[in-house]
Amino acid sequence: MRRNILITGASAGLGAEMARQFAAKGHNLALTARRDDRLHSLRKELIADHPQLEVVVHKLDVNDHDQVFEVFRKADAELGQLDRIIVNAGLGKGAPLGTGRFDANRQTAMTNFVGALAQAEAAMELFRARNAGHLVFISSVSAVRGLPKTVTTYAATKAGLASLAEGLRLELLGKPIKVSTIFPGYIRSEMNEHVANTPLIVDTAVGVRAIVAAIEAEKPKAYVPSWPWSPLARVFRYAPLPLLKRMI
Structure with a gap:
């Protein structure tokens, strides 16, 4: 059992719900x-519900790269060792390229990819030292293909994150350190709460239950919830652009 888990971006949305569900399974956090x-x-809530668990919290901006390393090392020491690290922190800002919102696109790119790279570096520093651990990247089904308009940059960062994870997984193939990439579909969260009628969206708890199950199974790659996102991801990957444009 991966007893001790670190989750970034845990103050709301998928991260907070992952914390609740992992705590219910007996993990220190x-x-x-x-x-x-x-x-x-959130810590007070979790301790009240699960007084036997140890839960530590740290303020962290993943764009402060030195702080990422400091916080990961400190949390590792506090819990005895971190067995699993979930790279979850991210942004959904974005605008069509060339429309004067480079600031929003840059912020998303820096947080979702460079910030994630810093987390991966800090996690792997710990895992390589003990030749053990499970590193999890929360990507998105948007990583499967380039997407237009406000999600162009977001999708590109999630594709980059998936590629980063796959390169690391290839390097570590057959070794004790495991790497998983989770591709959530449309799951209700703070990031998309302003979107009223997204097709196929599921409630946070339902979607995160699928995420947690895939993580616990240590699947190398998982589209979640599996239905309908596993078959839809294949369609998205190979659909000609004119067809893809009508679908999204």
Whole structure:
């Protein structure tokens, strides 16, 4: 059992719900996010529900790369060792390229890819030292193909994240350190709460239950929930662009 888990971006949405569901399964947790007031509230909730568990929280902006290393090392020491690290922190900002919102696209690119790279570096520093661990990247089904308009940059960062994970998984194939990439479909969260009628969207708890199951199974890659996203991902991957444009 991967007893001790660190989750970034844990103050809300998928990260907070992952914390709840992993706590219910008996995991000690290290939770990080920029909004430490929410982290402390979540910690109180988890300790009240599961007093036998150890839950530590740290304020962390993943764009402060030195801080990423500091927090990961500290959490590792606090819990005895981290057995699993979930790279979850991310942004959904974006605008069509060339429309004057380079600032939003840059922020998403820096957080979702460079920030994730810093987390992967810090995690692997710990895991290589003990030749053990499970590194999990939360990507997106949007990583399967390039997407238009407001999600162009977001999709590109998630594709980059998936490629980073696959390169690492190839390097570590057959070795004790495991790497998983999770591709969530449309799951209700704070990031998309302004979207009223997204087709196929599921509630946070339902979607995260599928994420947690895939992580616990240590699947190398998983589209979640499996139905309908596993078959849809294949369609998205190979559909000609004119067809893809009508589908999205």
